[in-house]
Amino acid sequence: MITGMRLLAVVALLALEAHAAPAPARWHISDAPYRAVIKLDTLPVNAAAGIAIIVPEFGATSDKLADMVLTDAQGELQPLVPVWRGAGQDALLLAQDLQPKQEYYLYFGGDKPRLNRPWSPQISLLMETRRLPVAGAIDTWPKMEAAWQSATSVDGAGWVSEIRHGMNQFGENSQFLTHYTGYLITDRMRQITLYTISSDTSFVIVNGNCEFGWPGEHPPTSTASNVHSQTITCTGPLTRIDYYHAKTSQHHTCMELGWKRDGKFTVIPGSAWLHPGTTKLLRIEQVQGWPVPAPVLHVKSYIGYANQWLYELTVGLLGEVPDGWTVQWRFSDGTTSTQRELTHVVVGGTTQSVSVKLQRGRDGLTGVRSINFVESLPAASVQNTVDLHRYLDAITRENPVEMSGPVLRGYMQFFQAVEQEPLMSRLSEAWLRKNPDLSDPLWLPVQLSRLRDMAQTEPARALAELRGIAPAARTKYSAALDILELDLLVFHLNDASAVTRATEISQRDPKSETARLALVRAGDYFRLQGRYPEAITRYQQAQRSVVEDSEGRKLPAQDRAFSMTLEDLLSRNEIAAAEQKLTEWEARHPMAKLDSDFLIWRGRILLARGRPREALAEIESFEKLLPESPYQIDADYYRAQALFALGRPAEARTIWSEIAKKYPQHPLAGSSLEWATKK
Numbered sequence: 001m002i003t004g005m006r007l008l009a010v011v012a013l014l015a016l017e018a019h020a021a022p023a024p025a026r027w028h029i030s031d032a033p034y035r036a037v038i039k040l041d042t043l044p045v046n047a048a049a050g051i052a053i054i055v056p057e058f059g060a061t062s063d064k065l066a067d068m069v070l071t072d073a074q075g076e077l078q079p080l081v082p083v084w085r086g087a088g089q090d091a092l093l094l095a096q097d098l099q100p101k102q103e104y105y106l107y108f109g110g111d112k113p114r115l116n117r118p119w120s121p122q123i124s125l126l127m128e129t130r131r132l133p134v135a136g137a138i139d140t141w142p143k144m145e146a147a148w149q150s151a152t153s154v155d156g157a158g159w160v161s162e163i164r165h166g167m168n169q170f171g172e173n174s175q176f177l178t179h180y181t182g183y184l185i186t187d188r189m190r191q192i193t194l195y196t197i198s199s200d201t202s203f204v205i206v207n208g209n210c211e212f213g214w215p216g217e218h219p220p221t222s223t224a225s226n227v228h229s230q231t232i233t234c235t236g237p238l239t240r241i242d243y244y245h246a247k248t249s250q251h252h253t254c255m256e257l258g259w260k261r262d263g264k265f266t267v268i269p270g271s272a273w274l275h276p277g278t279t280k281l282l283r284i285e286q287v288q289g290w291p292v293p294a295p296v297l298h299v300k301s302y303i304g305y306a307n308q309w310l311y312e313l314t315v316g317l318l319g320e321v322p323d324g325w326t327v328q329w330r331f332s333d334g335t336t337s338t339q340r341e342l343t344h345v346v347v348g349g350t351t352q353s354v355s356v357k358l359q360r361g362r363d364g365l366t367g368v369r370s371i372n373f374v375e376s377l378p379a380a381s382v383q384n385t386v387d388l389h390r391y392l393d394a395i396t397r398e399n400p401v402e403m404s405g406p407v408l409r410g411y412m413q414f415f416q417a418v419e420q421e422p423l424m425s426r427l428s429e430a431w432l433r434k435n436p437d438l439s440d441p442l443w444l445p446v447q448l449s450r451l452r453d454m455a456q457t458e459p460a461r462a463l464a465e466l467r468g469i470a471p472a473a474r475t476k477y478s479a480a481l482d483i484l485e486l487d488l489l490v491f492h493l494n495d496a497s498a499v500t501r502a503t504e505i506s507q508r509d510p511k512s513e514t515a516r517l518a519l520v521r522a523g524d525y526f527r528l529q530g531r532y533p534e535a536i537t538r539y540q541q542a543q544r545s546v547v548e549d550s551e552g553r554k555l556p557a558q559d560r561a562f563s564m565t566l567e568d569l570l571s572r573n574e575i576a577a578a579e580q581k582l583t584e585w586e587a588r589h590p591m592a593k594l595d596s597d598f599l600i601w602r603g604r605i606l607l608a609r610g611r612p613r614e615a616l617a618e619i620e621s622f623e624k625l626l627p628e629s630p631y632q633i634d635a636d637y638y639r640a641q642a643l644f645a646l647g648r649p650a651e652a653r654t655i656w657s658e659i660a661k662k663y664p665q666h667p668l669a670g671s672s673l674e675w676a677t678k679k
Contacts, residue, residue, distance in 0.1 A: 025105065027287055028075030029114065032067070032107035034060055034292065037282040040098040044277040046185070048238070050081070050094035050121035051277035052159055053106060055284070056318065057091045058294040058367035059355075065091055066113040071105050078104065079119040084128065084157045088353055088370035092157065094121045094276060103282070122238060124274040125182035128157035129168050132175040138201045138246040139215040144177075148244060151177055155351075156372065161270035163243050163257035171351065171372055173253055180243040180257070183274040187237040193260035195229035196243070197222050199251040205242035206232050213244075220254030224265055238274065284318060286365070291325055293358050293367030294318035301380040302349075302373075303391060306417035308410055310391060311346040311373060312380065315354060328357040334404035343394040347410030349373040382418050396423060400430035408434060412442055419575040421445075422610030425453035444477050448484060456613050456646075459492035479514045486521040490528065491614040498525045502538075513587050516542045520590045527593065528621055539590040555589055559596045566601045575608045597622075597631050603638050612645035633659060637668045640675070 027035070036055045044051060053070075061067055065082035068091065072078060079096035091108075096119045098104060107114070131153035138144045156170025163180050167173050186192065196202045196213065199220040203213035212230035222228070232239075245255045258267045284292045300312045321327060321340055329337045332352045335344060346352065351372055358365045380387035395411050403411070408431045415424045428450035437443065447469070455462040466485055474481055482505045489498035502522035506515040523538030562585040569578035582605055585592065592598040599622035606615035619639045623632060636655050644652035656676035660669050 025073050025103070026075070028071050028105070029069060029107040030287075031110050031112060032069075032114070033109040033287050034284060035108070035287075036106040036284050038104050038106060038279045039102065039282060040100050040104075041278040041280045044275065046122075046274055047097075048122045049124055049183075049274045049276045050096055050119075051098050051279060053080075053093040053095055053279050054158075055091050055093075055106060055108075055281060056294050056296075056369070057085060057087060057089055058292075058369055059088065060109040060367070061085060061091055062111055062113065065093065065108075067110060068093065068106060068108045069114045069116050070095055071107065073103055073105070077115075077117045079117040080106075081119060081121055083123060083126065086154060086156055086370070088368045089156055089372075090158070092126075092159075094123070095279075096121070098277075098279065104279075121276075122183045122274055123181055124276075125160055125162070125180065126157060127160045127163075127165070127169060128179050128181075129155040129170050130177045130179075131155065131171075132177055132246060132248065138177075138248070141203050141210040141213060144201060144203055144213075144244050144246060147246065148177055148179060159276065161275070162268060162273065163241075163255060164267050165253075165255045167253050167374065167376075168247070169374060171374065172349070173374070174247060174250075176247050178243075178245040178247075178255055180241070180245075180255075182241050182243075183238045184241055184268070185237065185272055185274060186234040186239045189234045191231055191233055192239075193229055193231045195227045195258050195260070195265055197227065197254055197256040197258070198245055199254045200248050201244075201246040202255065203244045204230070204257065205244070207235070207240050217249040217251070219251040220256070227265060229260070229265075290360075290363065290365060291317065291321045291358050292319050293356050293365040295329075295354055295356050295367055295369035297354065297369055297371055299346075299371070299373065299377060301378045301387070303380040303382065303387065305382050306413050308347065308413060309349050310410065310414060311349065311377075312391060312394065313344045313346050313371060314341070315344060316341040317356065321358065325358050325360045328359070330355050330357075333407045334402055335398055335407065336402040337398070342397075343390075344398065345391055345394050345411070346371065347407050388418060392418075392420060392423060396426060400427045403427070403430060405431075405434040409442065412446060416442075416445055419573075419608075421449045422453055424449035438473050438476055443473075444480060447473075447477075448480060451484060451488075452609075452611055455488055455492050456611065459488055459613075463488045463493065479512075482514060483517055483521070486518060487614065490521050490525045491617045494525075494528065496525070498522065511545060516545055516587050516590075517583075520586060523590060524593075527625075528617060530624070532594070532625075536591070536594070539593070542587075542590050555592075558589060559585075559592050559598070562592075563597055563601065566605075570604065570608070575605065579605050579609065594625060597629075597634075599625075600631055600635055600638065603635075603642065607638065607641055607645065610645075612642040616642035616646065633663055633666055633668065637672060640672075644675070 038053060040051065063085065065085050068080065068082060070078040070080040081094045083092040083094055085091050130151035133147060133151045138147055155168060155176060158169065168176050194204055196204055197220050198214055200217045201215050204211050211232055212228060214228040243257050247253050256267060258265055284294060286292050294317065296316050296318050298314045300314055303310045315329060317340065327338060327340050331344060331354045333346065351370060353368055353370050355366060355368045380391065382388050400408065408427055411427055412424055412431055424446055428446045431446055451462045451466055466481065466488065486498055486502055489495040489501065499522045502518040505518035509515055519538050519542035523535040526535035526538065562581065565581055566578050569581065582602055585598065599618045603615040603619040606618065616639060619635050619642060623635050636659060640652040640655035653676045656672040659666065660673040660676060663669055
């Protein structure tokens with residue numbers, strides 16, 4: 001994971017009161033399909049700042065919030081000023097005067113402007129960020145002002161406590177612009193000295209005039225002797241401040257406005273700014289009593305692995321969905337779902353959206369919500385089993401047919417990186433339809449996972465599909481696909497033609513590792529048939545091409561070294577590395593299958609790879625070959641695991657119960673008892 005990489009989430013959109021709602025009040029604005037029920041939470045210190053109202057924007061409001069009106073319980077219009085609207089994000093408004101313990105109704109929707117009681121609040125302290133429309137440094141105030149005016153891609157906005165942030169609060173933390181709007185409380189002050197620390201450009205506008213700034217690209221490092229500052233004259237109890245910032249470089253993000261107090265430079269505290277009062281959103285209602293199509297999204301965590309980022313997103317609806325209504329979610333990445341609540345794993349950190357459609361017969365409602373990824377998100381880890389399985393479970397519950405190519409690729413790369421080959425096969429059909437290119441590095445691993453998984457239940461079909469692969473692909477990936485063909489013939493179909501096919505492959509390039517492994521597979525066929533002399537002939541033929549100058553004296557020590565290495569790799573759950581090491585052992589000393597614990601290790605690795613049919617064949621072969629081996633209990637244990645995976649739990653439990661009863665001191669006794677009682 002890249003150190004310092006940030007990513008994060010859009011978090012809790014709403015906090016609704018848990019108490020039961022009172023009897024619904026009369027619907028005073030009959031042509032408004034929705035209303036938000038709110039209540040005063042805190043009063044502002046200064047009434048000029050107003051009282052903030054924040055409601056989710058789910059596609060029902062007009063562009064300038066001209067559809068929104070505020071009434072009391074009797075339907076009397078209340079003064080209201082729209083402040084900001086983010087499509088699929090939030091609507092920010094300021095009310096003038098709300099009474100404690102009273103419910104108020106914010107009507108909206110219907111795409112119709114409505115008359116309101118306006119008033120003129122002092123908007124403070126508001127932060128808004130937008131995408132930087134042009135590359136390069138914003139090195140003068142006119143350029144900064146022009147860039148802000150031309151920036152049409154908005155990340156988000158919200159009220160903040162002070163001008164001091166180390167990240168974009170609403171979107172990607174690079175190539176963005178920020179504008180803070182606020183009023184400093186300067187009552188009884190004649191002059192104040194302001195300073196800015198930023199990365200990169202910043203400008204400070206006081207009462208509409210650009211007083212100073214820190215232009216250009218630079219890190220946020222400054223001292224008392226070189227800080228960019230300016231002394232200004234206060235002309236009233238409130239001083240208007242506009243702080244503009246542009247992030248253009250790779251330096252750490254910093255936006256900070258401070259002042260000089262008692263001879264020291266310090267951040268202007270929240271108490272020195274004008275702030276609005278607050279309200280609680282109790283609920284949102286629909287005029288006909290229908291459900292409200294307002295998605296509630298929460299990005300719970302992110303996981304960084306294999307040079308990519310995945311995000312765990314929980315999705316639900318604001319309020320209940322009555323019986324008779326269906327729910328259809330559609331993410332902008334192509335994923336769909338009909339669950340009322342779900343977890344979706346998002347690939348990458350670019351802004352996306354989710355739409356919802358609620359349907360009951362001919363009645364239908366739609367809503368939308370943006371998914372933004374910002375910093376301060378908890379990190380999940382592939383090393384944490386609970387985290388990993390939470391992500392894997394969420395991905396496998398989704399419909400691959402409705403996934404886009406980039407999403408499928410992201411999931412495939414993740415499965416491959418965390419060595420979950422069987423899970424790759426669940427997405428393989430959809431992925432291969434969208435990605436037929438043989439040069440794609442995922443083409444081969446996806447094909448292998450698909451065919452190996454198919455072989456667990458339909459080996460003949462897997463062989464037919466393998467042989468139906470286009471000649472160009474068979475040639476390009478001959479080494480892997482030829483060995484797969486032999487695996488199917490030997491371990492799944494017990495087909496004698498495996499010997500002829502192995503001979504053909506071994507003669508194509510006699511000195512290659514593929515040739516040796518082909519001869520080994522011919523030996524495996526005879527071994528599984530109990531024809532050991534013929535197996536030995538093939539194993540010895542394969543081993544002749546291995547350079548070994550000790551005339552076999554070092555082979556027992558070599559076998560033990562391989563065994564210890566595999567034990568270490570499996571203990572760390574490094575399945576792919578263990579499989580590579582096993583292949584190396586097999587190619588260097590195939591005769592180890594007849595007089596060592598090789599076959600148990602191969603069975604264990606095949607189980608970990610989700611290939612229980614091959615695992616069972618290898619373990620049963622070991623037990624026949626070496627009936628007096630001290631590893632017979634281990635073989636029984638893993639044979640039971642293969643049977644369990646193949647849908648034969650009764651046989652598996654009988655074996656585990658016997659191990660636990662007869663060999664209570666064995667290291668696998670406790671695990672056997674656990675498996676024997678598992679449902």
